[in-house]
Amino acid sequence: MTDRMPPQVTLLLVGAGLAALGATYWHFYWRKEVCYGSWTSLNKTGLKCDLKNKLFGQHIVAKVILKAVTGFMNNKNPKKPLVLSLHGWTGTGKNYVSQLIAENIYQKGMKSNFVHLFTATTHFPHEAHIDKYKTQLVEWIRGNVSICPRSMFIFDEMDKMHPELMDSIKPYLDFYDNLNGVSYRQAIFIFLSNTGGEKIVEVALDFWRDGREREEIQLKDIEMALSLSVFNNKSSGFWHTSLIDKNLVDFFVPFLPLEYKHVIQCGLAEMARKGHVKNKKVVVKMARDLNYFPKEEKRIFSVQGCKVISSRLDFYI
Ligand SMILES: Nc1ncnc2c1ncn2[C@@H]1O[C@H](COP(=O)(O)OP(=O)(O)OP(=O)(O)O)[C@@H](O)[C@H]1O
Numbered sequence: 001m002t003d004r005m006p007p008q009v010t011l012l013l014v015g016a017g018l019a020a021l022g023a024t025y026w027h028f029y030w031r032k033e034v035c036y037g038s039w040t041s042l043n044k045t046g047l048k049c050d051l052k053n054k055l056f057g058q059h060i061v062a063k064v065i066l067k068a069v070t071g072f073m074n075n076k077n078p079k080k081p082l083v084l085s086l087h088g089w090t091g092t093g094k095n096y097v098s099q100l101i102a103e104n105i106y107q108k109g110m111k112s113n114f115v116h117l118f119t120a121t122t123h124f125p126h127e128a129h130i131d132k133y134k135t136q137l138v139e140w141i142r143g144n145v146s147i148c149p150r151s152m153f154i155f156d157e158m159d160k161m162h163p164e165l166m167d168s169i170k171p172y173l174d175f176y177d178n179l180n181g182v183s184y185r186q187a188i189f190i191f192l193s194n195t196g197g198e199k200i201v202e203v204a205l206d207f208w209r210d211g212r213e214r215e216e217i218q219l220k221d222i223e224m225a226l227s228l229s230v231f232n233n234k235s236s237g238f239w240h241t242s243l244i245d246k247n248l249v250d251f252f253v254p255f256l257p258l259e260y261k262h263v264i265q266c267g268l269a270e271m272a273r274k275g276h277v278k279n280k281k282v283v284v285k286m287a288r289d290l291n292y293f294p295k296e297e298k299r300i301f302s303v304q305g306c307k308v309i310s311s312r313l314d315f316y317i
């Protein structure tokens with residue numbers, strides 16, 4: 001017996017080692033999320049299909065979102081970050097649409113390291129700590145945009161967010177080339193709130209009373225109804241005024257209240273999502289037990305939109 005391995009065995013071992021190294025590199029290169037290429041690029045067809053097939057009763061939203069997101073993502077040199085402000089009654093799809101946008105830009109959707117969701121009452125609950133929140137939030141945005149310029153920040157419950165906190169992020173939404181060496185022009189900011197929700201309902205109700213189709217409602221009909229008086233109202237939309245004043249919001253996106261027929265659509269989609277065969281009888285039973293308003297008229301709109309459907313459905317299946 002000799003201590004030395006035959007050259008063929010040595011070659012084989014070295015080869016196997018190199019192959020293992022290569023496989024590891026390949027694995028990390030392809031699996032680790034990075035801020036370029038297909039990890040952070042828009043799937044326009046996907047977004048268009050999702051807005052058409054998965055989002056119910058929101059024709060204005062579908063149109064505005066597709067135009068806003070596509071225009072921004074196709075622009076190689078945007079002058080400012082994309083700022084969207086989503087408004088409307090509860091359960092009409094504001095978080096859902098943010099999720100659809102995230103899924104069609106980031107391969108990992110809402111789980112992406114480059115997508116950040118803040119909820120006012122969860123992340124910034126105590127007014128007394130506002131200074132601490134301001135520092136943390138600004139640092140978080142700066143740090144993350146310097147790692148990935150194509151970062152997305154979603155702020156939920158904007159109507160409950162302290163105005164000072166809003167003020168602290170305003171510079172990042174503006175037309176600056178860069179702030180302390182970091183450029184925010186590729187970033188996306190989405191604000192969600194119920195601000196103006198009641199006015200949007202009024203417009204939808206007026207159309208219904210006039211016997212006009214819901215699909216006839218245009219963005220300008222709602223923009224007119226949502227005069228600055230709504231946004232100037234301290235409790236409902238104080239935060240928004242400062243954004244509008246400085247033209248920082250690129251698109252105002254109104255969500256219409258959902259009707260019975262949309263609740264049925266949501267119910268059927270939810271059944272499929274839960275892995276069941278779609279059963280209209282079951283969904284109708286559930287939809288009939290939900291509350292609708294206005295009570296004095298024909299109870300057209302769902303009080304909770306499509307929000308409780310996922311949990312309610314379990315009782316009827
Ligand atoms: N227009 C819609 N089309 C399809 N599904 C919807 C729609 N609206 C709501 N849903 C369903 O209901 C769920 C809850 O909606 P979502 O959380 O987006 O409501 P929201 O507008 O953010 O309400 P809130 O103002 O109470 O936060 C969604 O995850 C989705 O499954």
Ligand SMILES: [Mg+2]
Pocket residue numbers: 094095156192
């Ligand atoms: Mg929501």
